[in-house]
Amino acid sequence: MALAVADIIARCRAALVEHTPALAVRDVLDELVADGSSQSVLADALGPVEIGGITPLYNGDDLTILRVAWTPGMALNPHEHRMWAVIGMYGGQEDNAFYRRAPHGLEPAGGKELPAGDVLVLGDDVIHSVANTRRDFAVAVHVYGGDFFRVERSEWDFGTYEERPRDFERTRQLFDDANARWSEEQQRSG
Ligand SMILES: [Fe+2]
Numbered sequence: 001m002a003l004a005v006a007d008i009i010a011r012c013r014a015a016l017v018e019h020t021p022a023l024a025v026r027d028v029l030d031e032l033v034a035d036g037s038s039q040s041v042l043a044d045a046l047g048p049v050e051i052g053g054i055t056p057l058y059n060g061d062d063l064t065i066l067r068v069a070w071t072p073g074m075a076l077n078p079h080e081h082r083m084w085a086v087i088g089m090y091g092g093q094e095d096n097a098f099y100r101r102a103p104h105g106l107e108p109a110g111g112k113e114l115p116a117g118d119v120l121v122l123g124d125d126v127i128h129s130v131a132n133t134r135r136d137f138a139v140a141v142h143v144y145g146g147d148f149f150r151v152e153r154s155e156w157d158f159g160t161y162e163e164r165p166r167d168f169e170r171t172r173q174l175f176d177d178a179n180a181r182w183s184e185e186q187q188r189s190g
Contacts, residue, residue, distance in 0.1 A: 003045040008032070009058045012065055012143055022084040022121050025143045029088030029119045032141070040090040040116075042141060049091070049137045052182070053175050056149075057141075064148035069139045070094055070132035074178035078106055078129040079155040079166055083146035085122040089114050091139035092132065096120065099127040105161025114140075129158065 011032075015024035032042050046057075052071030058064065070076070070092070078099050087094075093115040099106040106127065114120050116139075122128065132138040155166045 003032070003041040005045055005057055008042075008045065008141065009065060012058070012063060016063060016145075021145055022086055022123075025086045025145075026119050026121050029086055029141060029143065033088045033090045033117050033119060042088070042090040043139075046141075049139050052137060052179050054171075059147065059149060061147050062145070064142075064144040064146065066142045066144075066148065067139070068142050069137045070130065071137065071175065071178035071182050072132055072135050073181060074174060075131035075158070076129060076171065076174060077155055077158045078127055078161070080125070080127045080153050081122065081144060081148070082124060082151050082153045083144050083148075084124055085126070085145070086143045087114065087120045087122070087140050088143075089116045089118050089120075089138070089140045091116050092134055092136045094138040094140065095131045095133060097129045097131070099129070099156070099161075101127070102161075105163060106156055127156070 011028045012025055015021055015028050018024035033040060046067050049069040052069045052074060055067040055069075056064070057067060078097075093113060095111065095113050097111040098109045100109045112120065149168070153166045154163050156163050
């Protein structure tokens with residue numbers, strides 16, 4: 001039987017009542033991304049990706065579920081979530097870089113490549129940036145233990161590590177620019 005978006009939401013909601021919700025959500029996503037191919041049940045349920053962006057599947061006080069597709073060549077500057085997050089990759093690969101707070105902004109603290117089929121759990125205080133260096137969309141289901149769009153938090157400039165309030169308009173612009181570049185590139189090579 002085909003997986004529906006409602007099933008994804010129901011499974012994540014059920015995980016919230018477990019002792020450690022983030023780990024329970026990880027188990028849910030582990031199962032859903034298991035085959036890691038374009039034939040994954042998530043690809044079937046959520047449909048093809050034609051443009052990079054953030055698609056909310058569910059947004060409540062205690063849970064947010066997004067489909068996130070990073071456009072080839074794009075990078076999102078360092079940011080925090082102030083809630084746990086679980087990322088389940090089912091297409092392409094996202095490269096995570098981690099940071100810690102430092103007296104004058106941030107300092108790098110390692111990284112993790114996340115190919116399709118992998119699931120990553122991020123604690124409440126994680127600061128990361130994300131890049132898609134490949135030539136296909138990096139596609140994942142992101143689950144957050146709170147209201148992703150309402151909680152106040154910070155982002156940092158890639159170059160200067162200057163801290164500022166998280167700005168979704170800026171993120172939208174990043175996607176728009178990356179999508180425009182990518183479609184131009186596709187047309188040129190067309
Ligand atoms: Fe993030």
